[in-house]
Amino acid sequence: MNRRELLLAGLIGSLLRGQVEDAALFKQVFEAVWTAVRDQFYDPNTRGVDWIEIKRKFAPRVSACSSRQQLLTLLREMLRRLHNSHIFLYSREEWDLRENILPFNFDRLGDRVFIRELLHPKAPDDSTPFRLGDEILSVDQLPPGSLQPYSPATLQEVKGNPNFGPAASVAEVSIRRAGKTYNCRIRRVMRKRDLRNAVIAEPLSGIKVLRMLSDTVRGNSSTCAKVIRIRCAD
Numbered sequence: 001m002n003r004r005e006l007l008l009a010g011l012i013g014s015l016l017r018g019q020v021e022d023a024a025l026f027k028q029v030f031e032a033v034w035t036a037v038r039d040q041f042y043d044p045n046t047r048g049v050d051w052i053e054i055k056r057k058f059a060p061r062v063s064a065c066s067s068r069q070q071l072l073t074l075l076r077e078m079l080r081r082l083h084n085s086h087i088f089l090y091s092r093e094e095w096d097l098r099e100n101i102l103p104f105n106f107d108r109l110g111d112r113v114f115i116r117e118l119l120h121p122k123a124p125d126d127s128t129p130f131r132l133g134d135e136i137l138s139v140d141q142l143p144p145g146s147l148q149p150y151s152p153a154t155l156q157e158v159k160g161n162p163n164f165g166p167a168a169s170v171a172e173v174s175i176r177r178a179g180k181t182y183n184c185r186i187r188r189v190m191r192k193r194d195l196r197n198a199v200i201a202e203p204l205s206g207i208k209v210l211r212m213l214s215d216t217v218r219g220n221s222s223t224c225a226k227v228i229r230i231r232c233a234d
Helices: 013-017 023-040 051-062 068-080 092-098
Strands: 104-109 112-118 135-139 170-177 180-187 198-204 207-218 222-233
Touching: 023 051, 023 068, 051 068
Parallel strands: none
Antiparallel strands: 104 112, 112 135, 135 170, 170 180, 198 207, 207 222
């Protein structure tokens, strides 16, 4: 099990499938998560964190949890002590949401967001509500700052990010194109399994553009993409 899979142990039993809520099960799940870090975290020194002491502080608080969400919040607080973006604990509901994204990838320029790639584009004789370069003004009435890309490198918050949603759910998207505003309804699609962190394009003969996506962290756990363009001659 690698470090990204560690807490997708994350799909731990009945708790995260939403079947049962009781104190004994909550304690078992806490113990399973704590033990997984102790035994399988990539750094045996847990990045300098005294993991035994962490258990001493957090274990007594499990008995005060009266719902799955309270336990998830407690476990996430414990995991944040590792200061490692590759570890996050998803509920089954959140994991399912993470599988479905808006049908386009986007670049961020300051606080503005622009479409850079269409996913599952329609046939040439079909109309499509989006074009490359369209500016995203809102998604489901949320501002573009709340729109964060799916990241294969960093585990991230799902709720509150309108890029994610239930399978085939319909999103209300407002865009700006050539100075005009358009409101569109679009279905989310299953995310691509071969999502790349680097793309090479050749917009003009003899000129290539290398676009690299790198993850940065804003606030506690949301993720955004940074785009670096390098031009070079053949």
